[in-house]
Amino acid sequence: MSVASSASPQRASLFERLTTPGRGWLTLPAIFFLLAVFIFPLVLIGLYSVNLLSNRFGVPTNFSLTNWDDFLPPGDNVFWDRFKSSMIITLLVSVLAVVAAYPVAYFLAFVARRRRYTLLLLILAPFFTSYLLRVIAWKVILSNNGVINSILWQLGVREHGDGVTWLIYSWFAVGLVLFYSWVPFVALPIYVVLENLDTRLLEAAQDLGAGRLRTFVRVTLPLSLPGVIAAFVFVLIPTTGEFIAPLLVGGPDSSMFGNAIQSFFQETPNWNYGAVLAMWLIAVVLVLVLLFGRFLSTDLRESKATT
Amino acid sequence: MERMDRRKFLGGAAVFGGGALLSACGGGAGSQGQPSATPTQETHPPIDQEPGTLNILEWPGYEAGGTKAQTYGMLAGTDYTKEFGTKGIKYTYIVNDTSAVNKARQNDFDVLHPCIENVQDYVNGGLVQPWDTSLLSSFGNLNPALTQRGVVNGQQYFVPWDWGYASILYRTDKVAPEDATGWELFWNEKYKGRISMWDGAQSNFEVAALYLGLPEMDNQTSDQVQQSKDALIEQKPLNKFYWQSTYSDMQPAFKAGDIWIAYSWQDGYVNMKAEGLAVEFMQPSQGKLGWVCGFMLGANTENYHHAHKYVESFINHKACIDLTNLFYYGSSDMTVQPSDVENKALAKKLNIGDPEALNSSDVNIQSWMPNEDEVALAWEEVSAA
Numbered sequence: 001m002s003v004a005s006s007a008s009p010q011r012a013s014l015f016e017r018l019t020t021p022g023r024g025w026l027t028l029p030a031i032f033f034l035l036a037v038f039i040f041p042l043v044l045i046g047l048y049s050v051n052l053l054s055n056r057f058g059v060p061t062n063f064s065l066t067n068w069d070d071f072l073p074p075g076d077n078v079f080w081d082r083f084k085s086s087m088i089i090t091l092l093v094s095v096l097a098v099v100a101a102y103p104v105a106y107f108l109a110f111v112a113r114r115r116r117y118t119l120l121l122l123i124l125a126p127f128f129t130s131y132l133l134r135v136i137a138w139k140v141i142l143s144n145n146g147v148i149n150s151i152l153w154q155l156g157v158r159e160h161g162d163g164v165t166w167l168i169y170s171w172f173a174v175g176l177v178l179f180y181s182w183v184p185f186v187a188l189p190i191y192v193v194l195e196n197l198d199t200r201l202l203e204a205a206q207d208l209g210a211g212r213l214r215t216f217v218r219v220t221l222p223l224s225l226p227g228v229i230a231a232f233v234f235v236l237i238p239t240t241g242e243f244i245a246p247l248l249v250g251g252p253d254s255s256m257f258g259n260a261i262q263s264f265f266q267e268t269p270n271w272n273y274g275a276v277l278a279m280w281l282i283a284v285v286l287v288l289v290l291l292f293g294r295f296l297s298t299d300l301r302e303s304k305a306t307t
Numbered sequence: 308m309e310r311m312d313r314r315k316f317l318g319g320a321a322v323f324g325g326g327a328l329l330s331a332c333g334g335g336a337g338s339q340g341q342p343s344a345t346p347t348q349e350t351h352p353p354i355d356q357e358p359g360t361l362n363i364l365e366w367p368g369y370e371a372g373g374t375k376a377q378t379y380g381m382l383a384g385t386d387y388t389k390e391f392g393t394k395g396i397k398y399t400y401i402v403n404d405t406s407a408v409n410k411a412r413q414n415d416f417d418v419l420h421p422c423i424e425n426v427q428d429y430v431n432g433g434l435v436q437p438w439d440t441s442l443l444s445s446f447g448n449l450n451p452a453l454t455q456r457g458v459v460n461g462q463q464y465f466v467p468w469d470w471g472y473a474s475i476l477y478r479t480d481k482v483a484p485e486d487a488t489g490w491e492l493f494w495n496e497k498y499k500g501r502i503s504m505w506d507g508a509q510s511n512f513e514v515a516a517l518y519l520g521l522p523e524m525d526n527q528t529s530d531q532v533q534q535s536k537d538a539l540i541e542q543k544p545l546n547k548f549y550w551q552s553t554y555s556d557m558q559p560a561f562k563a564g565d566i567w568i569a570y571s572w573q574d575g576y577v578n579m580k581a582e583g584l585a586v587e588f589m590q591p592s593q594g595k596l597g598w599v600c601g602f603m604l605g606a607n608t609e610n611y612h613h614a615h616k617y618v619e620s621f622i623n624h625k626a627c628i629d630l631t632n633l634f635y636y637g638s639s640d641m642t643v644q645p646s647d648v649e650n651k652a653l654a655k656k657l658n659i660g661d662p663e664a665l666n667s668s669d670v671n672i673q674s675w676m677p678n679e680d681e682v683a684l685a686w687e688e689v690s691a692a
Contacts (some may be wrong), residue, residue: 055409055412056680078688078691078692079687079688079691081691082691136555139559143559143560143563143565144560144563144564144565145563145564146563161564163564163565165500165547168565169547169548169565247551248556250548251546251547251548252543252544252546252547252548252549252690253543253544255690255691259690260687260690260691263687263690264687266403266405266406267403267405267406267506267507267508267683267686267687268405268508268680268683268684268686268687269405269408269409269679269680269683270680270683270684270687273684273687
């Protein structure tokens with residue numbers, strides 16, 4: 001046992017934890033699982049990205065950074081441009097989802113009272129069905145003879161048969177579906193923080209003369225920021241690699257970076273270039289996790305303790 | 308999503324088409340198949356010593372008759388399942404042509420059902436072995452023009468079975484007749500936002516080649532690939548979307564009026580017409596595209612004779628007639644006559660009862676692209692542009 005480990009057993013090195021009888025070994029299944037299903041495939045993708053593996057017949061494999069050179073700036077590259085446009089839509093969706101989810105979480109935490117869990121269940125109920133089906137359901141709503149256009153026709157706003165064309169197969173449709181998909185999930189971390197907020201602080205603020213708005217801006221919102229940021233990351237990270245919504249409701253110009261990756265692996269034998277895009281996306285997500293990780297790993301209930 | 312969707316769609320086609328199952332029309336005759344080198348049978352144990360478990364790489368909808376997976380009432384395969392049962396048959400589904408090759412690299416299949424443009428990929432990868440055509444009693448009925456396309460290195464690696472066309476499906480009430488002349492309709496600015504090309508690399512580069520008048524649509528030089536790519540990028544904004552699935556994407560959008568002009572197989576025409584839409588399946592001035600799919604034999608199969616029996620149960624005369632009546636596709640069986648097709652008007656319109664139809668000069672049969680990697684990358688660039 002090292003001094004460090006004696007002083008702080010929980011901070012023992014990985015080796016020490018693994019070699020400590022009756023304790024460290026318990027982590028081995030998890031470690032093997034991670035190695036097998038995460039690290040190993042990641043290494044394989046990495047090898048593809050530098051051309052040390054190939055999926056094509058008769059193509060020699062040797063270390064090459066050509067695909068990386070081609071993808072990364074400087075220089076024009078359509079996939080890099082697609083990455084940038086995807087990040088913009090991702091950020092936009094993430095911000096909008098958080099803004100929309102906050103009132104929902106607030107309502108559940110402070111207004112719904114005893115009905116909160118019932119309401120929470122109702123909010124999450126659509127998510128008991130497949131994501132794919134929910135996206136397809138939007139096609140029914142947004143298509144040329146879908147629900148919205150039919151209403152417009154009935155109201156005489158538009159001539160029958162002349163639907164609003166940007167409702168579907170557009171960035172609007174992609175953004176809307178992603179927004180819809182994430183709002184309930186985004187509401188959860190915010191709700192957890194608000195739920196555990198020390199309400200005595202709110203009472204104190206009001207006792208000291210703050211109005212409801214001031215109390216919210218000066219007390220509630222700052223204290224709920226860990227949840228807000230966690231929620232933001234909850235949307236941002238998975239949406240970065242999204243490809244289903246653009247595939248189903250996107251137009252030719254609204255495909256995302258994830259579609260390019262999916263397409264390289266699914267539709268072409270050129271896994272090497274697809275691997276470059278995939279590794280880049282992983283790197284971006286890792287940076288995001290490092291940037292926001294502490295909010296994700298923080299026990300959100302600590303917000304109560306720190307107040 | 309190349310062939311899957313076409314086949315997947317067939318289910319729908321079959322449903323509203325009545326799911327016709329034909330009565331038997333007698334056996335075929337003739338022996339016009341190309342001679343091929345046949346592997347010696349001595350190297351393979353007799354059928355009763357084989358495991359009898361068939362691992363099959365197949366498109367959804369094309370499972371053998373008699374299996375639970377075959378829900379469209381297809382007759383093909385029934386002879387096999389009656390004789391050997393269904394328990395030993397296992398299907399792995401093809402998502403698209405490229406992923407099918409990838410799957411075949413990673414698994415040993417006994418029978419595979421690729422399309423003709425990928426035959427060379429399977430042979431080059433050592434994934435398949437030649438058929439012994441003497442074990443396929445109906446092989447002699449098959450169209451030699453098609454069977455010849457399945458010969459590689461003098462051996463019959465590919466047994467053609469189903470074929471069809473790809474062209475432009477368009478609304479005659481929305482598209483002016485003078486605009487519906489050929490593949491250039493996809494580039495017509497007048498119909499911006501009402502067009503949907505397929506999300507398929509090879510087919511789109513073939514369409515672009517026909518539009519540009521390139522001499523060989525499946526053998527484009529690098530310069531020509533660049534020209535085709537530029538043309539497709541130019542065309543891209545005119546699309547409402549690139550469709551992935553004819554059944555769940557293209558046809559619902561066509562029916563809904565989101566799109567008026569689409570790349571389509573002939574089943575799309577049949578079904579949109581049945582929906583009451585004023586549609587036409589174009590005969591482009593540059594010619595339609597023609598596709599041919601068929602069977603290949605796994606390189607490491609332990610079910611050599613079972614595999615032959617299985618394929619025979621698909622290429623026999625009755626099964627071929629059923630294929631045409633059920634799915635509106637042609638079969639490679641030369642002995643199928645137009646009179647065998649129940650829907651006479653459709654038979655005439657699509658030439659599906661005419662085994663020589665694909666030999667027509669107005670059909671461009673898809674074939675292997677030697678530079679398919681280059682084309683695939685170029686298509687990805689079009690998609691991301």
